Amino acid sequence: MVETFGRHIRQSLGQLSYAAGFQLFLFKETFNFLGKRRIGLRVLILQILFTGVEALSIISLLSLGIGAVIIIQGAQLPDFLLGEQLYRILIIVIARELGPLLTAFVIIARSGSAITTELGNMVVSHEMEAYLSVGIHPVSQLGVPRLIGMSISMFLLTVYSNVFGLLGSLTVSSIITRVRLADHLSALFANFYLVDIVASIAKSFVFGIIIAATSVYYGFSVSGAITEVPVKTIRSIGVSIVLCVIADGIIILLTMLVTA
């Protein structure tokens, strides 16, 4: 019993130390990327295209819908649609919270899982060994462009999601209250503070890095059997969600400390 527990602890520590070493290498290689851009540039462009551009439709639909729903539900509360507080609530809920988090969940489900599956399949078909055999480290060639591409895409998609979320809310609000959309927008901009923008941008980049690093790690951790790929993909999705929620909490705390 004690021996099994000890072995389990030793294995977990070993895995943790391997994961930490992997992430360190991934970030070190990210800084070296500029020097090797000719080889990895195409992968980077494709990643931005897949993660960013191809996710635009689903993000716009979700953000518009959620923005509208917040107003429709909120309208049932007395005085919700009246006064300046509406704009602060929308900015805090949509721009600082839901925008980045919702985008992260979509990206985890859509691109994070795809990255783990693709890399895992490449391990199984010995394509990673083929990279090594020509002197290219597969983490540099495949992991780094995905990390950079996903971080850029997450940032752009979060901005896009915020715009659509706020637009959806204000459009529905102007229909209900008969206040012109332009007036709503100018009041919204007047209630935007620097901390709102910084918090949203910080979250988008941090979430992007977390999702990419986790997906890449689990993709590379497939050791050879095709049956491992779905297992690692599911684990990658779960861990990404948990880490994003933890990071969200930390950024909220930091924001509160800064604004206090």
Add this chain to the structure above:
Amino acid sequence: MIDVPIVLDDVTIRFDGRAALDGLSLEFQRGKSTAVIGSSGSGKSLVLKCAAGLIFPEEGDVLFEGRSIATMGEREYQQMQARTGFHFQDAALWANKSLGENLSLPLLAADPDLSDYALHGKVAESFASVKLELDPSLRPAAISMGQQKMVSFLRATISRPEILFLDDSLSFMDHAGSRQLMARIEEFKDAGATIIIATHNREFSGRLADRVVVLSDGRMVASGPYQEVMSSQDPALLPVLRDLV
């Protein structure tokens, strides 16, 4: 120049507790060709991958020109790989790249400043060398496995490596393809390349190998000149030799 460019020193690799290579020590001579033969699962591919620095042993060491591969820096490792070529058993072409890109990448890895014109020229020349009339923009999935194996061989050899690892090169190949491949490998042999082959093909090893290493359950059970090993009446060797195609 060191006469023994690759040394496996007491190498052990385990899978799920079972030793796939068990304290194996081997030396590969420069300019010579060595065939590693044995039944399926005897560890032939592992020997090649260890020797090529694609996987690292749990115990023991692999030396390339006297330097431990495990302790090499990134640059040194790249330089080593630029001097070697590996032909994979299952082709292992990059599925999301075109055939042309599969051949270009080793060249770009060795020389990132190579012009597109020079790159295309070398790729076209490589296809022509085996009379392979394929559209370079095709993806690997669009061609047969035999053709993939041939393109994989071209990828391994496009940088004219000094050391060539051939992991069951003739599998999936038709008769004409096999003959063409053997002729190309002989050209490399004649040019002085060090060739390390994993195979269970008698004709392939007989035609190319100066020396044969016989593996069984991850251990070396015999080693020596081809004729000497093949004519051995050692009871431990006979089942392995009988399994050769």
